[in-house]
Amino acid sequence: MNSPTAQAPHPVSGGPAPLEAKDLRKHFMSGDGSELRILQGVDLRVGPGEVVAIVGASGVGKSTLLHLLGALDRPTAGEVLVGGTSFIDMDQEARAEVRNRHVGFVFQFHHLLRDFTALENVAFPCRIGGMGEKQASDRARALLESVGVAGREDHLPTQLSGGEQQRVAVARALANEPLVLLADEPSGNLDEATSRDLHELLFGLREENGTSMVLVTHNLDLADQADRILELRDGALHNDVNSGIHDMGEKEGEELGG
Ligand SMILES: Nc1ncnc2c1ncn2[C@@H]1O[C@H](COP(=O)(O)OP(=O)(O)O)[C@@H](O)[C@H]1O
Numbered sequence: 501m502n503s504p505t506a507q508a509p510h511p512v513s514g515g516p517a518p519l520e521a522k523d524l525r526k527h528f529m530s531g532d533g534s535e536l537r538i539l540q541g542v543d544l545r546v547g548p549g550e551v552v553a554i555v556g557a558s559g560v561g562k563s564t565l566l567h568l569l570g571a572l573d574r575p576t577a578g579e580v581l582v583g584g585t586s587f588i589d590m591d592q593e594a595r596a597e598v599r600n601r602h603v604g605f606v607f608q609f610h611h612l613l614r615d616f617t618a619l620e621n622v623a624f625p626c627r628i629g630g631m632g633e634k635q636a637s638d639r640a641r642a643l644l645e646s647v648g649v650a651g652r653e654d655h656l657p658t659q660l661s662g663g664e665q666q667r668v669a670v671a672r673a674l675a676n677e678p679l680v681l682l683a684d685e686p687s688g689n690l691d692e693a694t695s696r697d698l699h700e701l702l703f704g705l706r707e708e709n710g711t712s713m714v715l716v717t718h719n720l721d722l723a724d725q726a727d728r729i730l731e732l733r734d735g736a737l738h739n740d741v742n743s744g745i746h747d748m749g750e751k752e753g754e755e756l757g758g
């Protein structure tokens with residue numbers, strides 16, 4: 501398991517992988533005009549129902565990578581394929597459509613629309629995905645129930661606890677039955693017990709729906725439950741997780757994979 505690339509342990513047979521990244525590169529211009537080469541050739545293949553955790557020191561480019569995987573941003577070079585479809589030649593509108601249909605995103609801070617109820621926040625992407633009003637509302641209600649926040653449909657985000665906000669964000673991400681769920685430190689803002697509940701929810705979803713996931717996390721409890729842990733360092737993903745662990749550990753002395 502010490503190869504420098506990050507391929508699925510069981511090659512996917514019969515059909516394209518839910519998510520694939522090929523030689524992804526992302527460079528930014530820094531304030532002084534020099535070039536920051538944040539991603540320098542990321543390869544990743546996520547199989548059906550597979551959960552991959554990505555760890556790495558702060559500032560190494562984890563959020564940047566997740567944004568590229570979810571087509572929220574474009575790479576400097578390389579390509580991302582969702583369900584075998586490459587984003588490379590798509591205009592912004594086409595990318596947004598594929599993203600809405602096939603990719604669910606959960607952020608560290610819920611990013612719910614604050615003037616809309618929990619139900620409306622979840623129904624919104626269903627509507628964009630083409631459902632009628634009644635269908636979208638029914639789907640949103642069912643999703644909210646499945647993530648354990650039944651009875652909170654009419655609450656605004658500010659009227660929900662942090663854990664409930666993230667559950668609603670997960671329900672929203674699942675609106676259109678995505679091929680892959682991308683989560684950027686989903687429990688980074690939650691206390692330990694609430695984090696555990698959220699992790700249980702995420703892995704329950706995988707059991708029930710076979711949703712593939714890429715989870716960026718500092719949380720060792722979450723990373724440990726994944727099928728694979730990859731470390732982003734020096735601009736690439738590595739199977740051997742060997743640095744930055746002390747930055748990532750939330751509890752002193754705890755080790756990844758241990
Ligand atoms: N739009 C941007 N322009 C310039 N630099 C950026 C931009 N976005 C991110 N960066 C830089 O890229 C690096 C990686 O950021 P990020 O992906 O947020 O790291 P992580 O999520 O691993 O903490 C950081 O040094 C950050 O300052």
Ligand SMILES: [Mg+2]
Nearest residue numbers: 562563564684
């Ligand atoms: Mg980040």
